[in-house]
Amino acid sequence: MLTISLASPVPIHDQLVAGLRGLIAAGQLAEGDELPPVRQLAADLGINLNTVARAYRELTDAGLLASARGRGTIVIATVERASGPKAEERKRIExxxxxxxxxxxxxxLTREAAESMAARQIERLWKHV
Amino acid sequence: MLTISLASPVPIHDQLVAGLRGLIAAGQLAEGDELPPVRQLAADLGINLNTVARAYRELTDAGLLASARGRGTIVIATVERASGPKAEERKRIExxxxxxxxxxxxxxLTREAAESMAARQIERLWKHV
DNA sequence: GACATTGTCGCAGAGTATGATACAATAGCC
DNA sequence: GGCTATTGTATCATACTCTGCGACAATGTC
Known part of the structure; x- marks a missing residue:
């Protein structure tokens, strides 16, 4: 479900955050879904549990997850928001x-290839909406 | 022409690399164009000359720039390549x-907003081709 | 040949990522 | 109610990277 690269220059916890955000954005992780315990996911990926915990925490701070000792971590993302992002955030996204x-x-890449890539990803991401 | 954010978590030299790649990809920096000396660009941006030098070097290693002591740094990018990228690179890009x-x-962002953003960037990037 | 310009190298300080270990809170079971 | 397992959190140590300061080397100009 998730893959990371230890050789990549981008930090592991950032890769995790990006991967999880992607799963949530694509609807493969929906509101209420449980995430694997930090120890299990860390073992599966061959990394330290703190690294997973950090990713969970960042997404918790971002309001996408909720964690509690002894109970685990669940998705609380509400992707649909009433109003769109602010101008500043739009700029960053663009x-x-x-x-x-x-x-x-x-x-x-040719222009056509880029267009098709973007179209495919948009289709995949907004499919479940 | 270039803007960087000291507050951003992404390293300054990476921001420079991304910015310069963007300018080259968009055709605003063409083959043969001279880049500002590392000291000047560093002063303009309020950073150390080594940070600029590092960005130049990375792009030199990538084959986009050419640097020489006393002469400066120029763009040698040949964006148009005979064959498209390999499958692995396509995967990374996607x-x-x-x-x-x-x-x-x-x-x-709504689907429509994302589509329009992607289309606008593709238009901008491939305009000069 | 002297000087200015330009890129490069070595080193140091600060900050960050990752990991090992120990702690705290919740759930389940007897 | 108490014990154990499960789960997230906090503390600390180590290694690495980023950034900057200073000095050096090569090229161009006069």
Whole structure:
């Protein structure tokens, strides 16, 4: 369900956060779903439990998860929000999209290939809405 | 032409690399163009010259720039490549696009807003081709 | 040849990521 | 009610990375 790369320059807990956010955004993790205990997920991935705990905590702080000792961690994301993001956040988001697509172009992707990639991801992400 | 955020968790040199790649990918920096000296760009951005030098070096290693003592740094990118990227790289690229769009959805963006953002960036990036 | 310009190298301090270990709170069972 | 297992949290140590300061090396200009 989740894969991480120990060789990647991006921190493991960031990879976890991104992966979990992706699962939640795509609807594969819905509100109320339980996440594996930190020890189990850490063992499955071959990393330290603190690293998993940190990812859970960051998502908890972001309001996507809820954790409690002895009870575990569940998804409390309410993806649908009344109003869209603020202008500042929109700018940040568009910058990250621009960076990803800019990378794609530098890698030699054609415009058509990039369009199809973006379309496929949008389709996948908003499918469950 | 370039903006960086000292408060951001992503390293300054990575921001520079991403920004420069973006400018090159968008065609605002073309083959043969000279980049500002490391000291000047560092002063403009309020950072250390080594940080700029590192960004230049990484892009040099990536084959986008060429540096020489006393002469400066120029763009040698040849964006158009004979064959598209390998499957592995395509996978990495699509993952970064998916992450950016997943973030967009979690932030509350509608599907239509995401589509328009992606389309606008693709238009901007591939305009000069 | 002297000087300015430009990129590069070595080192140090600060901060961060990751991990080992111990602690605290909840649930389940007798 | 008490014991045990389960689960998240806190503390500390180690290694690594980022950033910056200073010095060096190569090129261009006069």
């Amino acid at each position: 910058a990250s999209i621009a960076a990803a697509l800019g990378d794609a172009k530098l890698a030699g | 993952a970064s696009i998916a992450a950016a769009l997943g973030d967009a959805k979690l932030a509350g």
